[in-house]
Amino acid sequence: MEHSRFHPFVVFSELKICLKEISAHLKLLLEFMEKFMLKVAEFKTQKVTARKISSHETITNYIQHPTVLGFDDIAGLKDLKKILYTVVILPKQQPQLFYNRVPGNSILLYGPPGTGKTKLVHGIAAESGSILYCISLSDILSALVGETEKNIHEIFTQLKKSDSRCILFIDEIDGICRKRGNSEHDHSRRLKTEIMKQMNQIETCNNIVVIAATNCPWDLDNAVLRRFKKQIYTPLPDEEERVDLFHLLTRNENVFDSVDEIQKLSEMSDGLSGSDISNLVQDALDMPLNELHETKIWKKCEDGFYEPYQGDILEVDSANYEDIWISELKDLPPMSVRARNVTMADFCEAIKQVQVTVTPEDIKKYEDFQST
Ligand SMILES: Nc1ncnc2c1ncn2[C@@H]1O[C@H](COP(=O)(O)OP(=O)(O)O)[C@@H](O)[C@H]1O
Ligand SMILES: [Mg+2]
Known part of the structure; x- marks a missing residue:
């Protein structure tokens, strides 16, 4: 049997198509409004920076x-x-x-x-x-x-x-x-x-x-x-200042086993600016966090936190089996994950990848200026 144009089923499906189209148009309208409001805000701030400071204004x-x-x-x-x-x-x-x-x-x-x-x-x-x-x-x-x-x-x-x-x-x-x-x-x-x-x-x-x-x-x-x-x-930091900087930037982390490690990092980072060192420290501290995204096997600790499982999964004995969890990071409960400790190896890796921002030619220019 063929449905008539006014059969409730036909009317209902046409209504559904109409509603879909309206919602698509509404979405476009909303996007347009959002961009428009952003432009208005931008315009307002430009006006603020270009205005004259009035004598009454503090x-x-x-x-x-x-x-x-x-x-x-x-x-x-x-x-x-x-x-x-x-x-x-x-x-x-x-x-x-x-x-x-x-x-x-x-x-x-x-x-x-x-x-x-x-x-x-x-x-x-x-x-x-x-x-x-x-x-x-x-x-x-x-x-x-x-x-x-x-x-x-x-x-x-x-x-x-x-x-x-x-x-x-x-x-x-x-x-x-x-x-x-x-x-x-x-x-x-x-x-x-x-x-x-x-x-x-x-x-x-x-x-x-x-x-x-x-x-x-x-x-x-x-x-x-x-x-x-x-x-x-204000020159690039020397060896002693770089040691200070590594100490300062990692003061809230328990990273280094000895002062020798910091000394070694300082030697490796010759020619870097304070900002380069600050960026590389950030990169090193992020490394254990980045690894969490690839982690599939977790160890549930006594305090309820999940840590990436470091050992060989085949060697887990039956007594500890209950503590091992297979999961993606995103499926674990909020506030329940702990990363591994940052190590000296993370810092060595971060130093290898750092972008040096100041060249010896730049330094020569400053030293020439200083001596004039
Ligand atoms: N001596 C320093 N002690 C601590 N942090 C430093 C030092 N030098 C540079 N930094 C880091 O580098 C970043 C950039 O420093 P900044 O003062 O903006 O440099 P500049 O003004 O010379 O370009 C700072 O936010 C800080 O993280
Ligand atoms: Mg500055």
Whole structure:
């Protein structure tokens, strides 16, 4: 028997097709709305960075909480820590030492990327209990010609009014204060002039320290460079500093059997930056976790945790058979898995795979700059 067009079965199946189509269209509409909302959010943030800082607006937007608790969270760099201590902490703690002289309150940190410049500034802010203001090119750059230097002026004016001890950190200053070139725009020249003028003015303010950082000091305008009373090179870590770094980065893990192992790692990682070492430590610590995805045989421990079974499955005797589980990681209950310990072999493997970010030619450039 043939179904008529209005037979309930036909109507029902057509209705089903219609509903399917509607739901597909709804899905598309939802996706479109999601993208649209993202665009609106992006547009809003762009507007925020390009706006002028109003004179009524406080500069609290630029305050950052230090990412470290103090110098103890930063390995090595002993001489730099001493200099920062002298400039930032000593004038407040022992002002009589600076009687009749102005502490050089403008510091430029330069060196290869990943050598801890940014971290060090957070460290001194935490150590000294200073308020840390961080500005970068994108914060102060205004779409309106002439507004960018007004923004700089406004930031310094408000800082000068502050009673608290402040650190103004200009990260990647080469983006703002490049050498003059033939094609230099007027507004970029005015911006540099404003920064230099403001830096001259704060020379006598003993509650403000300006610290700038750059990976390319040779790109900086000479007149700007001269404004920094102290120019400090942050080199790659030496052998002793690398030992410190491995200790620091693994302080919450029980990894090494002896100090000799750390010493060996330090020797193997010659030429790496602090950031390279931090990445390789992360990779090594992740290795036991990555293995969990391939694990199919688990040992259930007395405390209820599952650990990857390390032995030969054929050698499990009947007394222990109940403790052995065959399962994929994803099928085990949440919060029930423990990974094997990280070993020295993981670190050796991670060192082999690490991407070296600073070349000997780069180092030569910094050393040449240092000796000029
Ligand atoms: N001396 C150090 N002590 C501790 N961590 C360091 C050190 N040097 C580099 N690092 C690691 O490298 C990362 C990048 O450091 P960062 O301060 O941003 O370098 P830079 O500003 O010189 O490019 C940090 O987050 C930290 O994990
Ligand atoms: Mg940095």
